[in-house]
Amino acid sequence: MNKIQKILVIRFSSIGDIVLTTPLLRAIKKERPEIEIHFLVKRQFYPVVEHNPNIDKIHKYRGYLNDTIESLRAEKYDFIVDLQNNIRSHRIKRKLGVRSAKVNKLNIKKWLYVNFKINKLPDIHIVDRYFETLSTLGVKNDFKGLEVYSEPNAEKIFEKLIGFEKKNYVVVATGAAHYTKQIPSKILIEILNKINKPVIFTGSSGDMPKAKKVIKKLTCSTFNACGICTIGQTSEIVKHSKVVITPDTGVMHIAAAHYRPTISMWGNTVPAFGMYPYMPQNQDLYYIAEVDNLKCRPCSKIGYKKCPKKHFNCMKNQDIDKIVDKIEHFWQLE
Incomplete structure (x- = not known):
């Protein structure tokens, strides 16, 4: 070789x-x-x-x-x-x-x-x-973790985030490629109203309507960044966040690359597939939120457009109070 x-x-x-x-x-x-x-x-x-x-x-x-x-x-x-x-x-x-x-x-x-x-x-x-x-x-893992490299001037996205101070807001990954990975709007509204912290919603243009729907039900400061950011700009927003709330999707791994405290919420997929947040230097910076003992889970290694069982209990039955407690804990770090 x-x-x-x-x-x-x-x-x-x-x-x-x-x-x-x-x-x-x-x-x-x-x-x-x-x-x-x-x-x-x-x-x-x-x-x-x-x-x-x-x-x-x-x-x-x-x-x-x-x-x-x-x-x-x-x-x-x-x-x-x-x-x-x-x-x-x-x-x-x-x-x-x-x-x-x-x-x-x-x-x-x-x-x-x-x-x-x-x-x-x-x-x-x-x-x-x-x-x-x-x-x-013969190459060996240095266990320094993941990396994301943004384009030059990606941090200029903060010029649009008027009123949002770095390390003083929550990032929410609004959507995911498959419905059965997404955090339901009702769950997001309940969590975000309980913590009452400034929130930036990230995602594609297709996630914008969902973010708007959630924002209407919130009392905290918000910014809908869905569809207006490059991947690099999204990475910068995540990099300077206080806490990230995300399903099993790309934002979860971007957050891990920046070692940001992360609430990782799992629907139809499971961490056992080996794709959970990778933070080898500090595994205390993420919390896996999942509903245990569901006989139907995992129902797919990827995801579906709708819940095959029509109940979506893997997301709807998440322990909201425990998630809120973890967010408050992460908020006190640094």
């Missing part, structure tokens, strides 16, 4: 999953600085890696696999690190015909857990599974 000079790392999506690759990228660049690192990512997630200094070249996947393969073939890689491990990445590896390693996604064990509630999953975070994937290269 000492002859490797140029590698391709494949992780197409999504925001959080890409952020979770950053400890491995940092370790490769630190321990094997002679290796040129290229990264293949879907075009819409390019901003997540755009300013990462540990990546030498980024390839945007635009949906045309044959064109992508031809472009990558010209790079003449020595090795491919497949952190996506799907049909598309398999085809790329087969066509390029170079040595490779792929992450173990534990899909059979996840399937057993989802369908039969038999939990045979190892107690290991996905970050550590990424390192296992590249164990032959």
